[in-house]
Amino acid sequence: MGGSAFSAILPPSALPRIPPAVYQALKARLTPRLQTLYSMVATPYEAPEKVDHGDLDLLVCEPLAGAKEVPHATVQTLLRAKYVVPMAGNRTSNYAVPIERGEWALLGHEAEEEAARRRAAQDGQQETYYQVDVHVCSDESEWRRINFFHGYGDLGIILGLIARTRGLVLGSTGFKIQNHPRPPFELSESMDDVLQYMGLSMERWNAGFQTKHEAFEWVGTSSLFDLARFRTEGPGISKVKPERTMYAEFVEWVKRQQTQLQMEVGPTRSKEDEDEQIEHALRYFGKKEAFDKVEREEADRARLKEVFNGNSVRTWAGLHKEEWKELKMLIDETNMERRA
Structure with a gap:
């Protein structure tokens, strides 16, 4: 989520960064409106210590009144958006909602609002806008997974990195096993069960993190996290994308922990270690028999194809x-x- 979806319609200056107080007021105003259309509406928890916001993300699910789906035009009218980039199905549609003059001033950000309007005017725009992204989820399970994975900025990506070091996959579609060259094998769609397996407290996650350091310390308590084997650079370690600032700060936090403990970072886990972790995960989630069946059927197909x-x-x-x-x-x- 995030980023401007209106580059073909509006210059970047027309969609200014949003101060936290303004962001919270916008969320408080628009959430009840969408609750008249959907039974489930939420915004993923914001990244700790975030100084401003690029857009407002709203996850919705289960249209009211027995409707199969809600037309984009209905949402556009309800949000009072001037522009919309509609996406069919269970995807994210983008809405450009005009910022009312003086709206930021009421929240103590008059100077920022005026500066944003001047920048937009220089590009020929008389109005400024909020980018509001509405992601329609297929069911409650998907709604909960996406809400979790996108919560607290890059925290979901960090957890996915920890899982990947053990041959496991964690993303907005659930918890899985890497199964190259075949598609990943599903273990669980329940984030409660996944966190329990990873040795992490969902209660602590729900309580919130005031600082990124708090979030990093929580990640560090995972039974899958091995500080002595966590490499932050070298072969096989991708460079951190510039926009992933929280992820980059986590990597630096790991480096500091390793330095403070005067820890010599060992090699990444072997294939045997990875296989052992996968076997453990299969048994924990009760998927061992199903996985073995898939493996046997694939082996039979391969033999038949060969013969x-x-x-x-x-x-x-x-x-x-x-x-x-x-x-x-x-x-x-x-x-x-x-x-x-």
Whole structure:
């Protein structure tokens, strides 16, 4: 979430950074409006110590009055947005809501509002806007996962990094096992269960973090976090993206912890360590039997593909290369019998 979605319509100066007091007032004003359309409306917890905001994110779910979906025009009217970048289905649509003159002054930010209007006027814009992003979730489970993963800035990304060091995947779609070259195998969609497995307190998460340092210390209590093996640079370690400031600060926090403890960082975990963690996760979430079944079926398909291919069938059927139609017919008939 975040970033300007109106670059084709408005210059960046027309969408100024939002002071925290103004942001909170905007959230308090727009949330009840959306609650007249959806039974579930929330904004992910803001990053600790955030000095300003680029936009307001609102997660919504379960349209009221039995409606299958809410038209973008209805949301646009309700938010009093001048522009909208609509996205169909369970995706994020962007709304440009005009900032009323004097609105920031009432909250002690008159100078910032006037400065923002002057910058916009220099680019030929007479109005300034809030970017309001409305993400429509498919169900309550997705709503809770996205709300969690995007809470407290980069905290979800940091937790995903910790999981990845153990061969696990944590994202807004849930907790999974890396299963290359096949898609990840799902362990759980419940963030409560995932945090419990990671040795982290959901109660502490719900209580909130006043500082980034508090959030980092909480992450450090995870049973999956190994300070002695956490490398912050070198082969296989991606550079931190400039916009991921909280993630970058976490990396620096780890470095300081390692320095203070005069800790020599060891190698990352071996494949054997990773396999052991995956086996533990499968048993913890009761997915061992299902995973083994998928693995057996994949192995059977691979063996069948190796044995049952065009060249092998042509050989045992005694067909010539030019008899490709006969070969295709034989393979199709065999596949039909095998599926029956």
